[in-house]
Amino acid sequence: MTAPKKSSPKAAPNAASKAKPKSKAKSAEPFLRFYHSDELRAKTLAVLGALEEDSDPENHRDTLADLVAELTESGMNYYYLRALKLAKAGFVAEQSARLGMSGAVKLITSVTRKFIVRMDSAQLLVVSRHIRELAV
Numbered sequence: 773m774t775a776p777k778k779s780s781p782k783a784a785p786n787a788a789s790k791a792k793p794k795s796k797a798k799s800a801e802p803f804l805r806f807y808h809s810d811e812l813r814a815k816t817l818a819v820l821g822a823l824e825e826d827s828d829p830e831n832h833r834d835t836l837a838d839l840v841a842e843l844t845e846s847g848m849n850y851y852y853l854r855a856l857k858l859a860k861a862g863f864v865a866e867q868s869a870r871l872g873m874s875g876a877v878k879l880i881t882s883v884t885r886k887f888i889v890r891m892d893s894a895q896l897l898v899v900s901r902h903i904r905e906l907a908v
Contacts, residue, residue, distance in 0.1 A: 806851060824897065824900055834902070
């Protein structure tokens with residue numbers, strides 16, 4: 773007798789496990805967040821407000837791309853470098869991590885910039901709305 777085949781990790785989940793209750797409030801879902809400076813918070817709100825209020829949000833593509841880059845760097849620092857400092861991993865570990873993070877942030881921000889500067893008004897507003905949802 774042969775053993776039953778194991779499902780591959782790429783197998784699609786069944787419909788029951790895929791279904792999510794539609795009445796579940798967003799605030800009840802698990803989340804992670806990071807803290808950033810009051811200055812970055814003010815800048816975020818100003819950039820998003822200007823984009824959303826402009827009759828042509830495409831005027832704010834570069835500014836939004838710059839903001840996303842700053843938020844990315846701030847988040848990476850909070851999630852990874854702050855953890856090393858709290859763990860007292862040491863100067864060499866922190867500097868090595870900082871160097872690696874710098875390269876990762878540059879790569880991520882160059883890619884996101886390429887997409888953001890090509891977005892139309894509707895897409896830019898979706899990104900703005902998404903950032904607002906994250907910045908609760």
